[in-house]
Amino acid sequence: MDEGVLQNWSPYAKNYDPLKAGSIDGTDTEPHDKAISRAMLMHYEPPHNLESKTERTIFVARFGSNVTKHDLKEFFSKYGDVISAKVIVNVVTGLSQGYGFVEMRSEDDVRRVLRRTTDAMLKGYKIFIDYECGRSMKGWKPRRLGGGFGGKKESGQLRFGGKDRPFKRPIVPNILKSKR
Secondary structure, eight states: OOHHHHHTOOSSOSSOOHHHHTSSSSOOOSOOSHHHHHHHHOOOOOOSOOOSOGGGEEEEESOOTTOOHHHHHHHHTTTSOEEEEEEEEOTTTOOEEEEEEEEESSHHHHHHHHHHOTTOEETTEEOEEEEOOTTTSTTOOOGGGTOSSOOOGGGTOOOOSSSSSOOOOOOOOHHHHHHO
């Protein structure tokens, strides 16, 4: 590992790379599971029909099928002005897929939401709230294509570089430390 890795290192991903997201410190060179390999091969084009402004949009996930866009609007209006809310539904069944997007009036409202909603509960579900990555992060691949920052330890698909699991600082060998 060279010194350049540490100089450019950040606990949060700036550009999405499935190989790095699958690595605890962002330094892996080989995929360790099939999802990473799949994400590296997949092409993802973010939706072009979204009218919300990326910098004012929040990604909300891990809520149940009984949560509606009105519930999202009501919940987030406690933290600022909500312009719109959208729950993503399965095209065939019409049921909620457990995630959605909320557009706030300003970027300050978005920052306020992210600061104040750690461990937030909505209708009995501990929800996950973060910036929208699909349109704002270069190279982003959603979870369904093997990417994302989500995952559970049981599935073997832990992802790093996001709000829930930032990268760990790489261990620098003593040889590099003595050259500084």
